Amino acid sequence: MTKKTTFAVIMVTFFEASLNTISVHHVGNPVQDEMYALSDAPLELKDEIIPNLLMQYFLKPFEKVNEVYHLMHSSDLALNEIHHFATMAFEDPEKFHEASEKIAKHLFKVTTHPNIKGGELYVVYFNKVQIEGNPLDAIGIFKSENKETYLKVYPDKGGFQVDYEQDAININKLDKGVLIFNIEKENGYKVVVVDKTNGGQEAAVYWKDQFLQVKIRNDSYNQTSNTLGIYKNFVTEKLDDQFEMSKADKIDLLNRSMKYFKEKETFDMDEFGNEVIGNPEAIESFKNFKNQYEQEFDTPIANTFEISGNAVKKQARDYKSVLKLDKNFHIYIHGDKELIEKGFDDGKAMNFYKVYFKEEA
Structure with missing residues (x-):
């Protein structure tokens, strides 16, 4: 909805x-x-x-x-x-x-x-x-x-x-x-x-x-802010322990989570896992990561809560969608990650990204 x-x-x-x-x-x-x-x-x-x-x-x-x-x-x-x-x-x-x-x-x-x-x-x-x-x-x-x-x-x-x-x-x-x-x-x-x-x-x-x-106070603002913060840490710090992921894939996961929070009125853990994370093992890992935070900081976060627009707006400033390539290029990824491909050029011995688009703005 x-x-x-x-x-x-x-x-x-x-x-x-x-x-x-x-x-x-x-x-x-x-x-x-x-x-x-x-x-x-x-x-x-x-x-x-x-x-x-x-x-x-x-x-x-x-x-x-x-x-x-x-x-x-x-x-x-x-x-x-x-x-x-x-x-x-x-x-x-x-x-x-x-x-x-x-x-x-x-x-x-x-x-x-x-x-x-x-x-x-x-x-x-x-x-x-x-x-x-x-x-x-x-x-x-x-x-x-x-x-x-x-x-x-x-x-x-x-x-x-x-x-x-x-x-x-x-x-x-x-x-x-x-x-x-x-x-x-x-x-x-x-x-x-x-x-x-x-x-x-x-x-x-x-x-x-x-x-x-x-x-x-553990209200909707705090629960929204905490969940977004926990998910960001999970994607940027924890996922590498279990999965091989490129920076572009991580940015895509962060973008999808921000899209979810901006479009939905209510957060639902199962819905979020299926729509944003997708992988069953990664979903279970995120739930465990969230539980560890709740225990460590004595801050319970409900599996369902009303999303605070103010908290989303504030957290959005910290969600990075920029892929930094050496000191030469920055690629801003806001949409479909299928339109960007990573490869390796043997002749130049360098990594490259291929980006697909219809029109040049």
């Missing part, structure tokens, strides 16, 4: 949102002998311009986020610090600033890698931020790590003068952020995350894994 036309759904929107309260602190890196500095009270916003700029800085990056997480803990959700502090603020707004101080101290405690930059920490209480069409109160936690220098040009004595401002924040570049929505408390709330990582992989994991402790 041909897939119906669908439009990308924006997960988070803020056209009705308002900024209720904001507390600002500074969190340094204890490994670098830096400390934290806590403000005495929430920030006073005296005009409408600053709140609007802050809303753009804090919330706009989340319009492109598709993954939804839950706060979690390996033994007991009540032991997740961010879950505890968020609940404290949601249940008693008078304790919001106190909760923001505890959040800052917790971030300082988990800043244990020397490459993590110190910076300002903003803890914000929002009203009516929409997630999946549902307007909710949300607590935002944001950290600015990277500062920039800005030039300012202004009229002066019939001409112009140029000045500059150092260590300023670019409101179009949020370094790290999280929105915790006041829903599904017992599951760890609905959570969306922005993390522009820097300082290497070890420094990068601290925001999601150590500070927040989140686990991605």
Whole structure:
């Protein structure tokens, strides 16, 4: 069945949102002998311009986020610090600033890698931020790590003068952020995350894994993304162990899988195996490969699930359909692999590809 036309759904929107309260602190890196500095009270916003700029800085990056997480803990959700502090603020707004101080101290405690930059920490209480069409109160936690220098040009004595401002924040570049929505408390709330990582992989994991402790929600987006990722790894890394395959054959398998996900509304493991993979031994090998992933990462993937168009679009960027031949040629393979043949020229002692086509574009 041909897939119906669908439009990308924006997960988070803020056209009705308002900024209720904001507390600002500074969190340094204890490994670098830096400390934290806590403000005495929430920030006073005296005009409408600053709140609007802050809303753009804090919330706009989340319009492109598709993954939804839950706060979690390996033994007991009540032991997740961010879950505890968020609940404290949601249940008693008078304790919001106190909760923001505890959040800052917790971030300082988990800043244990020397490459993590110190910076300002903003803890914000929002009203009516929409997630999946549902307007909710949300607590935002944001950290600015990277500062920039800005030039300012202004009229002066019939001409112009140029000045500059150092260590300023670019409101179009949020370094790290999280929105915790006041829903599904017992599951760890609905959570969306922005993390522009820097300082290497070890420094990068601290925001999601150590500070927040989140686990991605196992929804259609995640299952679609995982299945496409697993299949790509299977084709590019595993198939060579059992079958002799050319790069053109592998590209064809990847193209066929992407075509399946773009045209179907629902993924079905047996249907996918028969239509895309075809070979019974390879189908069984893929199922085993998928099962190993599920066990290793404790992430079950159903044999049937609704396909997420957003996940397909994102994964399509990583699916390569380019056959690179030395440094001379790149062949883009998008269709029938039967129209390309591989051979070997004894006289030149070189491999070759023969490509069939009707018209030259």
